[in-house]
Amino acid sequence: MxxxxxxxxxxxxxxxxxxxxxxxxLLVSAIKWLVLSGVLALIASIQLVQPTFLADCSVxxxxxxxxxxxxxxxxxxxxxxxxxxxxWVLGRLGGSPLRATNWIVGGTIAWNVAVTLGxxxxxxxxxxxxxxxxxxxxxxxxMVVAYGAIAVSGVLAWAGRxxxxxxxxxxxxxxxxxxxPWLFTAAQMMLLWSPVRGTMQAVASGWxxxxxxxxxxxxxxxxxxxxxxxxxxxxxLPSYEFAPHSFWCLxxxxxxxxxxxxxxxxxxxxxxSLAIVxxxxxxxxxxxxxxxxxxxxxxxxxxSRLVAIGLLAYVFGGLVDSITAFRDIAAVTQFTxxxxxxxxxxxxxxxxxILFGAIYYAVPRLVGKGWASGALVSAHAGLALLGxxxxxxxxxxAGWAQGHDMLDEKISFPAIxxxxxxxxxxxxxxxxVLLLGNLLLFVNFLKTACPSAAAPAENPFRPPATMExxxx
Amino acid sequence: xxxxxxxxLGLFTALTLSWAGTVLLSNHxxxxxxxxxxxxxxxxxxxxxxxxxxxxxxxxxxxxxxACHTQQVRRPDFGADQARGWGDRQSVARDYIFQSRxxxxxxxxxxxxxxxxxRKPAYDADDLMSLLYTGIxxxxxxxxxxxxxxxxxxxxxxxxxxxxALKVATPAGSxxxxxxxxxxxxxxxLSLKNTYDYPEARPMPAEKKEGEHGAKKEEAPAAKKExxxx
Numbered sequence: 001m002x003x004x005x006x007x008x009x010x011x012x013x014x015x016x017x018x019x020x021x022x023x024x025x026l027l028v029s030a031i032k033w034l035v036l037s038g039v040l041a042l043i044a045s046i047q048l049v050q051p052t053f054l055a056d057c058s059v060x061x062x063x064x065x066x067x068x069x070x071x072x073x074x075x076x077x078x079x080x081x082x083x084x085x086x087x088w089v090l091g092r093l094g095g096s097p098l099r100a101t102n103w104i105v106g107g108t109i110a111w112n113v114a115v116t117l118g119x120x121x122x123x124x125x126x127x128x129x130x131x132x133x134x135x136x137x138x139x140x141x142x143m144v145v146a147y148g149a150i151a152v153s154g155v156l157a158w159a160g161r162x163x164x165x166x167x168x169x170x171x172x173x174x175x176x177x178x179x180x181p182w183l184f185t186a187a188q189m190m191l192l193w194s195p196v197r198g199t200m201q202a203v204a205s206g207w208x209x210x211x212x213x214x215x216x217x218x219x220x221x222x223x224x225x226x227x228x229x230x231x232x233x234x235x236x237l238p239s240y241e242f243a244p245h246s247f248w249c250l251x252x253x254x255x256x257x258x259x260x261x262x263x264x265x266x267x268x269x270x271x272x273s274l275a276i277v278x279x280x281x282x283x284x285x286x287x288x289x290x291x292x293x294x295x296x297x298x299x300x301x302x303x304s305r306l307v308a309i310g311l312l313a314y315v316f317g318g319l320v321d322s323i324t325a326f327r328d329i330a331a332v333t334q335f336t337x338x339x340x341x342x343x344x345x346x347x348x349x350x351x352x353x354i355l356f357g358a359i360y361y362a363v364p365r366l367v368g369k370g371w372a373s374g375a376l377v378s379a380h381a382g383l384a385l386l387g388x389x390x391x392x393x394x395x396x397x398a399g400w401a402q403g404h405d406m407l408d409e410k411i412s413f414p415a416i417x418x419x420x421x422x423x424x425x426x427x428x429x430x431x432x433v434l435l436l437g438n439l440l441l442f443v444n445f446l447k448t449a450c451p452s453a454a455a456p457a458e459n460p461f462r463p464p465a466t467m468e469x470x471x472x
Numbered sequence: 473x474x475x476x477x478x479x480x481l482g483l484f485t486a487l488t489l490s491w492a493g494t495v496l497l498s499n500h501x502x503x504x505x506x507x508x509x510x511x512x513x514x515x516x517x518x519x520x521x522x523x524x525x526x527x528x529x530x531x532x533x534x535x536x537x538x539a540c541h542t543q544q545v546r547r548p549d550f551g552a553d554q555a556r557g558w559g560d561r562q563s564v565a566r567d568y569i570f571q572s573r574x575x576x577x578x579x580x581x582x583x584x585x586x587x588x589x590x591r592k593p594a595y596d597a598d599d600l601m602s603l604l605y606t607g608i609x610x611x612x613x614x615x616x617x618x619x620x621x622x623x624x625x626x627x628x629x630x631x632x633x634x635x636x637a638l639k640v641a642t643p644a645g646s647x648x649x650x651x652x653x654x655x656x657x658x659x660x661x662l663s664l665k666n667t668y669d670y671p672e673a674r675p676m677p678a679e680k681k682e683g684e685h686g687a688k689k690e691e692a693p694a695a696k697k698e699x700x701x702x
Binding site: 047048051052053055056057058061062063064065066067125126127128129130131158159171174175178179182183186190195196197198199200201202203204206207211215248251252254255256258259261262264265266267268271274275327331334335336337339340406407408409413414417 | 476479480482483484486487489490491493494495498499501502503505532533534535536537538539540542544546547550551552555556557562563564565566567568569570571572573574575576577578579580581582583607609612614615616617618619620621622623
């Protein structure tokens with residue numbers, strides 16, 4: 001076993017060292033938001049079993065807590081971490097050090113200031129009450145500009161790449177960089193600046209919230225996954241010739257799932273039908289991702305195992321989404337915790353676990369030394385897996401009971417709440433486990449990234465020689 | 473994917489297609505939906521919201537009420553919405569045309585509120601104020617709603633008790649008075665009454681019942697026709 005010091009530093013190239021500080025800034029912001037979002041998620045889940053909890057505090061009504069938690073999970077954690085890894089992948093595959101790194105730093109600061117202001121806005125009564133777009137409109141313009149500044153570097157790395165051919169990791173990263181600003185400004189225009197009429201708002205908001213997942217977050221997660229799996233296994237991806245079809249399937253069909261949650265709602269039925277069909281068509285994408293990256297499911301380091309389990313959750317989440325979209329199933333699951341379970345499976349199981357794995361893989365290469373504590377890495381990985389599993393299972397069980405109870409008009413709402421109580425308590429525990437795990441990640445990240453940190457402990461990764469020998 | 477501009481164009485097309493296919497197309501169908509004029513009643517429906525109710529809808533949005541309550545009644549064979557007394561007909565797009573921020577909601581941790589003011593027995597302002605303050609459903613002893621005491625002021629009684637004071641136990645010499653926000657919120661909740669029976673909201677004739685899709689799809693052209701007539 002090679003010691004951590006030599007192994008990781010042997011791998012640090014000029015490409016990584018140029019990107020070190022900007023990307024670490026993005027990552028530290030991301031993990032800080034993740035911890036804060038965990039605190040809010042814990043509060044919100046306690047409020048579901050104990051309605052009086054913090055009810056007196058106008059800043060933390062259940063609705064506002066949920067809005068803040070959702071906003072900082074997506075625009076705090078997912079955006080910062082996803083961008084950091086997308087830029088890292090683009091830099092490495094582009095073959096030259098990232099340019100315009102000052103833009104990344106400026107953009108990151110502006111983005112996080114905007115998210116903080118937006119959070120204060122929600123707490124003081126400016127929430128928009130639109131899913132995934134809760135931040136008040138006065139910070140959204142700043143977010144678009146800041147996002148553009150961060151993305152400049154990725155676009156330059158893509159445009160100035162040394163190789164003529166491109167890799168799947170690059171497609172997904174570039175797609176996410178480009179599509180989000182369009183999606184975000186279009187949604188703002190239609191919903192906040194010049195709102196469309198009546199239930200069109202529900203249609204536009206559905207198009208946006210599904211787009212956030214299929215056109216932005218899913219590509220942000222797949223970019224590092226498509227980069228890391230072949231690096232770790234050292235083999236070409238099987239069925240790689242299908243990867244472009246799967247990519248375009250996600251982008252073209254994904255946006256049409258917008259009416260996914262409007263089944264039975266006060267909109268023309270074709271909107272929901274189109275979304276149900278699209279959810280089924282997307283299974284092709286999920287299937288190809290599984291075929292391409294199945295090699296990652298073998299034995300490996302904590303990092304590659306997290307990526308592999310995240311991919312499994314990603315594929316499974318897509319499957320659950322397409323099943324619960326059907327009208328017969330939706331009649332039971334619509335408006336219940338089953339939908340929350342599906343969302344958590346995708347956002348926490350799929351996106352977040354893949355990103356955890358990617359962070360464990362990328363950070364040692366960025367800082368030039370192994371993680372400060374291998375024990376903390378294993379502890380966090382274990383807690384994250386346990387937390388996600390508990391959360392998804394408990395929400396599914398609670399939602400299934402809730403859905404069946406709701407179909408029987410004789411069962412009152414207090415009775416439904418009583419039936420779900422046990423499962424919702426498990427969900428509270430799950431949020432606690434996740435929060436604890438993320439705190440460990442935060443501590444370990446700070447210890448690793450701080451320049452003055454002491455000599456690192458054991459290296460949780462396989463010797464780099466086996467990985468670097470097969471650089472793509 | 474070697475060709476940068478074509479790749480970029482592909483990304484742009486993918487996004488634009490889905491936008492056009494979902495948003496633009498449905499806007500073409502729903503965007504110009506207008507009131508339905510009933511000659512028998514010499515009135516057009518839906519009615520405009522009263523000003524206080526429109527303000528209350530913003531309170532509803534900023535407190536995040538939609539995190540637990542929906543505002544949509546589904547058709548009789550889809551869920552037990554109507555059996556639960558949430559409405560006598562399904563909600564249709566026309567119900568919402570005057571709302572500045574439509575909040576259909578996605579979770580039913582609490583009951584649907586579309587027709588709150590048309591419930592039997594109906595809630596009055598006192599009931600809703602007391603529900604918001606104590607969290608206890610009127611007529612029961614179960615606490616299921618968070619008690620939002622911050623929407624109310626505790627004031628000393630000077631002279632007479634305020635006409636708006638809540639009928640709850642308070643320390644001697646003080647009273648609980650709803651704030652302006654509480655009043656507009658309750659006014660909004662009491663304006664939620666979609667009882668007018670539009671032609672597009674009527675159930676389909678029995679012979680079309682065999683295909684769920686067929687039955688549901690009829691709603692769209694019907695709604696469109698009505699929109700064009702106006």
